Amino acid sequence: MTVNDIKEILQAEIICRDDLMDRAVNSACGSDMMSDVLAFVKEQAVLLTGLVNPQVVRTAEMMDMHCIVFVRGKRPTLDMIEMAEDRDMVMLCTELEMFTSCGRLYEKGLRGGSGK
Amino acid sequence: MSESIKLHYVVPGDDFTRAGAASGDVKRTLKQLGISPNAIRNVAIAMYEGEINMVIHAGGGEIDVEITEDKINMVLADQGPGIADVSLAMKEGYSTAPDNIRSLGFGAGMGLPNMKKYSDSFEIETELGVGTTLKLSVNIE
Numbered sequence: 270m271t272v273n274d275i276k277e278i279l280q281a282e283i284i285c286r287d288d289l290m291d292r293a294v295n296s297a298c299g300s301d302m303m304s305d306v307l308a309f310v311k312e313q314a315v316l317l318t319g320l321v322n323p324q325v326v327r328t329a330e331m332m333d334m335h336c337i338v339f340v341r342g343k344r345p346t347l348d349m350i351e352m353a354e355d356r357d358m359v360m361l362c363t364e365l366e367m368f369t370s371c372g373r374l375y376e377k378g379l380r381g382g383s384g385k
Numbered sequence: 386m387s388e389s390i391k392l393h394y395v396v397p398g399d400d401f402t403r404a405g406a407a408s409g410d411v412k413r414t415l416k417q418l419g420i421s422p423n424a425i426r427n428v429a430i431a432m433y434e435g436e437i438n439m440v441i442h443a444g445g446g447e448i449d450v451e452i453t454e455d456k457i458n459m460v461l462a463d464q465g466p467g468i469a470d471v472s473l474a475m476k477e478g479y480s481t482a483p484d485n486i487r488s489l490g491f492g493a494g495m496g497l498p499n500m501k502k503y504s505d506s507f508e509i510e511t512e513l514g515v516g517t518t519l520k521l522s523v524n525i526e
Contacts, residue, residue: 303490307430308477308499320490324437327405328490331412331429333422348402 270294270379272336272359275315278373281338284360285350292335292359296382299340299371303328312382317370319343326352335359340367390418390452396436398445401489408433411450418452420525427503427523428457434496435461435519441486442466443517456505459521467513475501 273290276283283290297315300306306316306328316329317338326349329337336359339345344362345353353360363370392414394407412429432448439446443465451458468474474481475497482492501507504521511517 301490302487302493304434304493304495304499307434308493308495308502318490322489323402324405324490327409327433330409331405331426331433333426 270374270377272315272361274377275336275338275374275379276361278377279338279361279363279365279370281361281363284339284345284362285354286357286359289335289357289359294335294379297371297374297379298382299367301367306332309382315374315379317367317374319367321345321349323349323352325349326356326358329353329358330356336361338363338370340365340370389454390414392450392452394448394450396439396445396448398440398443401440404436404440405433406436407448408436415452415457420452420457424457424523424525428459431500431503431521431523432459432461434499435459435521437491438496439463439465441482441491446516455525457523457525459504459523460518461521462516462518464516467515467517468509468511469513471509471511 272292294314298306299317301318301320303324314334315336316334317340318325319340321343338361340363342364345360408429415425443463446463449460473479477498478494480492480494486492505524506522508520
């Protein structure tokens, strides 16, 4: 799956780095608790979250993630967008809720980072 | 690498949005040095959790990083309130962080356990009213 596939599946809007939409992503993590993202998942490339603060971008940075998806209509702030641009991360926004977003991606073959 | 590389950071205690800046800088430095991605991620996550802890609990602190031929050593020192019960603090899910921190995505009681999980050696020295010093190292494969 590519970042562009995620955009299509979630009917999402691209917020930044539309030049990186062809990157392959094999796994994802959905959480509003950044400590859980840091604890339980390895090798995940996509973070789905409803949390909006700069630590979302930092967490994704530490985990080498390629893409952050903001669910349920949440939108990142300008400083967050700048941070993501500098770190080569695509940001997407979807109106879908967390459960629905994760479900749709799972249905299309995306899995959690632990492989479970 | 014949000589070790030393880095020093001051973590401001009053700005949650900047927490993680030092970890990001160390991550970039390690990448430039060609350290393995696995070791880089372990260092980045352990140090990032430490930075967040410093801001949440201790009013900031200082971090020293030493990169040697075979490992990366980190010393995170603060002059915060200290940890009353270390074994409890090491338990996954136990947290003394206030609710406003939880609304920012932290305070799940995973900070110290995560730091231990991602490091190859982990030591805590803490004294109530004096502060806490964490010594961590990550081996370079």
